[in-house]
Amino acid sequence: MNPYIQKRRWKFxxxxxxxxxxxxSLWYTNYLVxxxxxxxxxxxxxxxxxxxxIVEMPDVNDEFITFIYSIRDSLTVPAIVTDEVGEIKFVRGLDSTKTYINLPDEGTNSLNPKLTYDPQYYKQQLGEMRSQHTPIKVSLTSGEVQYVYYxxxxxxxxxxxxxxxxLSVITIFLVIAYSVFSSSRRNEQNQVWVGMAKETAHQLGTPISSxxxxxxxxxxxxNADDDPLILEMENDIRRLEIVADRFSKIGSKPALNNQVVYDIIKDYVDYFKVRVSDKIEFAVSGDQQVEALMSIPLFDWVLENLLKNAVNAIGGPGKINVSISxxxxxxxxxxxxxxxxxxxxxxxxxxxxxxGYTTRKRGWGLGLSLxxxxxxxxxKGQIxxxxxxxxxxxxFRIILKSNLKYEPTTA
Known part of the structure; x- marks a missing residue:
């Protein structure tokens, strides 16, 4: 079975x-609630x-009163008893430390140890109880009506x-698991591409030598040492050597050296322009002294992709200008x-x-991505x-550091 299909099934x-x-979990938790x-x-x-x-039987024996009190005190949820107009009559199970506030001592900045009742706390708790549950109505024999909120x-x-x-934990777990699977797949794909690239470089070596x-x-x-056609053929073979060198170094750390940007670009443009339509004009302008840390084989690859795209976009007579500043x-x-x-x-x-993005019928859509x-x-630049x-x-604009402290990155 295809390993990628198998991994996709594991994801599902x-x-x-x-x-x-x-x-x-949701069903069982809701059942418990x-x-x-x-x-x-x-x-x-x-x-x-x-x-x-307790309110209606004050004269019963002490044992019964004790029993009734024990039942009342067994309630574990906070509760408040109010009359018909909402005045608080009794509370149960609320934090007593929040029912008092400190009063500042007159004439000093210290707090008076004397405490006073804070009604706002009970009102706040009563509001929460009203929002949670319908109150329990209690009708006394005297005709008075009380409401129990809890x-x-x-x-x-x-x-x-x-x-x-x-659900949040499960979501985080899924995101992490998906990231691990995706990362593993990307690593495997990268290893396949690296292996194919190195094998391609190896296979190119023999015909290039021939x-x-x-x-x-x-x-x-x-006796054709100075023949222009032979010289161009040598240029093409050197270019094939560079391509093979690129593929052989995929997966290794590229070496960057301080280079004159104008010279690198001019050399490649001079090579490239004689291999495309003579209806396209090329120009390289700008600062001829500026330097940057570059890998010449890799940067030539960048120029190759961008110039080929430009030629394809023109599709006939046109101009391509490279400016350096x-x-x-x-x-x-x-x-x-x-x-x-x-x-x-x-x-x-x-x-x-x-x-994968391309506007050409026979393109792979890898040039600009690469x-x-x-x-x-x-x-460590921008494009x-x-x-x-x-x-x-x-x-297109490329930005390189002209004074870059560079640490190589594994391809």
């Missing part, structure tokens, strides 16, 4: 398992009846919050690559750097679409 199984756990809530309501009703008996116990309150906490030998033979046999304040080098092509919609400025990785991951207008052209 993991999601289904987590969903079942969450659903079962309902049962505990009913039990607390019953206790509150018993407590209300015991209060009524609120959820600490256990019930925690149980009500428990499903949300559990081509070099054949050229040397042609030079000696036809330096921002001394930020210690940055700006490289602007402009073309007179068909342009890019503004909504696609970020999308074009995503792997370019972005080379600039950002290996050169983005600086400007583009449909029908007029596009400008």
């Amino acid at each position: 199984l993991l999601l289904a398992f987590a969903t079942v756990i969450a659903g079962a 309902k049962n505990i809530s009913k039990a607390e309501r019953t206790k509150a009703e018993v407590w209300a009846m015991s209060n009524k008996n 609120k959820d116990s600490l256990l019930l309150t925690q149980l009500r919050a428990f499903p949300y906490i559990q 081509l070099m030998a054949w050229i040397e033979l042609m030079k000696s046999k036809f 330096e921002n001394l304040a930020k210690e940055q080098v700006y490289i602007d690559i402009s073309d007179s092509g068909k342009g890019i919609p503004r909504l696609k400025f970020e999308t074009i750097f995503q792997p 370019t972005k990785r080379i600039i950002e991951a290996y050169h 983005f679409v600086k400007d583009s207008e449909l029908g007029k052209g596009t400008t």
Whole structure:
């Protein structure tokens, strides 16, 4: 079975398992909450009846009064008794330390140890009880009506919050598990690509060596050391060597050296322009002295991708300009690559750097994604679409550090 399909099935199984756990937990917790809530309501009703008996039977024997008091005192949930107009008559199970406030001593800044009753605390608690449960109505034989309010116990309150906490934990677990699976898959894919790249470099080595030998033979046999066609063939073979070198070094740490940016770009543009339509004009301008830390093989790869895209975008006669400048304040080098092509919609400025995105029928959509990785991951720089207008052209900007303390990153 394909390992990627198998991992996808594991993801679905993991999601289904987590969903079942969450659903079962929610159902059972809700079941417990309902049962505990009913039990607390019953206790509150018993407590209300015991209060009524205490009020209406003051002359019964002491043992019965003690029994009634024990029933009343057995209530574990906080409760408040009010009359018909809402005046508090009795409280049960509330924090007594919050029912008093300190009064400042007159003439001093110290607090008077004398305490006074704080009615706001009871009113606040009564408001909470009214919002939670319907009060229990108690009708006395004297015609007076009292109302017993109560609120959820600490256990019930925690149980009500428990499903949300559990769902949050399950969600975090799913996110972490998905990230681990995705990271594992990406690592495996990267290892496959690295292996393929190194094998490609190895396979290219033999024909490149043969081509070099054949050229040397042609030079000696036809006395063609200065023949322009032979020189261009040598340039192409050197380019093949660079490509093979790129592939062989994928997965290793690229070496960055201080380079004159103008020279690197001019050398590559001179090589590239004779291999595309002569209807396209190339120009390299700007600061010819500015330097930056660069890997020449990797940066040539960036130029190759950007210039090929520019040529494809033009599709006929046009211009490609490369401009170099330096921002001394930020210690940055700006490289602007402009073309007179068909342009890019503004909504696609970020999308074009995503792997797989392409507007060509036979393209893989990896060029700009690779370019972005080379600039950002290996050169610690930036690349983005600086400007583009449909029908007029596009400008890509590369930003490199002109004074960069660089630590290599494994490809």
